[in-house]
Amino acid sequence: MKCRKCGAVAVINMRQHKLALCDEHFLEWIPQQTQRAIRKYRMFGPRDRILVAVSGGKDSLSLWDVLLRLGYQAEGLYIHLGIDSGGYSDSSLEYVERFAAAREGARFRVVDVKAEYGQSVPELARRTHRGRKPCALCGLVKRYIMNRVAYEGGYDAIATGHNLDDEVAVLMQNTLRWQTGYLARQAPVLPSTHPKLARKVKPFVRLYERETAAYAIVRGIEYIYDECPYAVGSTTNFYKELLNQLEGRSPGAKLGFYLSFLEAKRQGAFSQTKEALELNECEKCGQPTTAPGLCAFCRLWER
Amino acid sequence: MVKILFRDKEWELQAGMTVRDAILKVGLDPQAVLAVRDGKLINEATILKNGDTIRLIAVISGG
Numbered sequence: 129m130k131c132r133k134c135g136a137v138a139v140i141n142m143r144q145h146k147l148a149l150c151d152e153h154f155l156e157w158i159p160q161q162t163q164r165a166i167r168k169y170r171m172f173g174p175r176d177r178i179l180v181a182v183s184g185g186k187d188s189l190s191l192w193d194v195l196l197r198l199g200y201q202a203e204g205l206y207i208h209l210g211i212d213s214g215g216y217s218d219s220s221l222e223y224v225e226r227f228a229a230a231r232e233g234a235r236f237r238v239v240d241v242k243a244e245y246g247q248s249v250p251e252l253a254r255r256t257h258r259g260r261k262p263c264a265l266c267g268l269v270k271r272y273i274m275n276r277v278a279y280e281g282g283y284d285a286i287a288t289g290h291n292l293d294d295e296v297a298v299l300m301q302n303t304l305r306w307q308t309g310y311l312a313r314q315a316p317v318l319p320s321t322h323p324k325l326a327r328k329v330k331p332f333v334r335l336y337e338r339e340t341a342a343y344a345i346v347r348g349i350e351y352i353y354d355e356c357p358y359a360v361g362s363t364t365n366f367y368k369e370l371l372n373q374l375e376g377r378s379p380g381a382k383l384g385f386y387l388s389f390l391e392a393k394r395q396g397a398f399s400q401t402k403e404a405l406e407l408n409e410c411e412k413c414g415q416p417t418t419a420p421g422l423c424a425f426c427r428l429w430e431r
Numbered sequence: 432m433v434k435i436l437f438r439d440k441e442w443e444l445q446a447g448m449t450v451r452d453a454i455l456k457v458g459l460d461p462q463a464v465l466a467v468r469d470g471k472l473i474n475e476a477t478i479l480k481n482g483d484t485i486r487l488i489a490v491i492s493g494g
Binding site for chain 2: 129137138139140141148151185186187293337338340341342345346353355359365368369372373375376
């Protein structure tokens with residue numbers, strides 16, 4: 129199989145685009161596609177300061193690499209969750225440190241949940257009786273810290289490594305349950321709806337997970353292969369497997385599902401369910417919250 | 432023979448088949464893994480030769 133651009137041996141074939149590329153042209157194609165998504169969805173501009181949420185995995189490290197290559201002011205944020213199983217959090221941090229050490233100008237900060245707030249995420253989950261699957265709580269902690277760091281550091285947007293497979297798996301779950309509220313909010317850009325709430329963007333939203341992994345391999349980015357021990361066997365991964373079966377039979381099915389969802393939304397689907405939530409400021413930390421009094425994050429530590 | 436490695440599993444297959452066929456043969460989904468030979472990514476149509484060692488890398492991650 130040959131590269132469509134130069135005829136050299138292809139390293140990847142993207143059946144949904146009918147496009148096979150060699151390593152050199154694949155390494156050009158990924159930043160081009162990312163830049164296209166950044167412009168198309170008006171994620172941010174060349175002067176904006178971007179906080180990239182990095183986990184040590186293929187998506188976030190590849191995203192950080194691509195944003196730096198594109199010349200954006202992209203700084204990393206690693207949230208140490210204190211997941212001990214197999215030294216997962218420590219090991220993930222090492223990948224982030226190695227990545228940054230190999231790149232001039234790749235600055236990042238670490239927020240250690242236990243050091244800063246007194247308990248790791250698994251400890252917090254056990255104390256609040258969410259020990260078996262702390263994923264929802266983990267999401268809450270990460271969103272809170274990302275937003276706080278972005279606000280305090282004056283960043284214009286938070287970029288996450290969500291890829292098309294992540295988005296389509298969530299879309300499928302929400303569609304099967306007709307969660308219209310969630311469907312109304314799912315988008316490549318979550319705008320800021322409060323002065324203390326940072327914009328969230330997903331520049332890899334049109335790239336398949338296979339492509340972000342391939343980019344990391346071809347680019348020589350070392351990342352943590354193991355997924356979070358709590359994510360093993362998750363519903364999201366089950367939906368990803370189902371969607372990959374569909375993609376195998378019908379190349380482009382995942383991309384088509386997502387793009388037609390965005391087009392339906394553009395034409396007004398779910399617009400009635402999109403309610404403007406009134407945001408208050410948490411009495412303790414000052415971060416935006418829908419509930420009056422304490423925000424959900426501060427309530428966790430009050431129990 | 433061709434050696435196929437995936438996580439802690441290992442298989443030996445006949446040479447002459449494509450990467451895609453090898454992935455299917457060991458019961459994995461070609462959408463969900465990438466193949467690496469000598470540290471380099473190889474495409475799904477690559478014909479496997481005697482003595483090749485292919486490492487398969489899962490692309491699905493969560494968390």
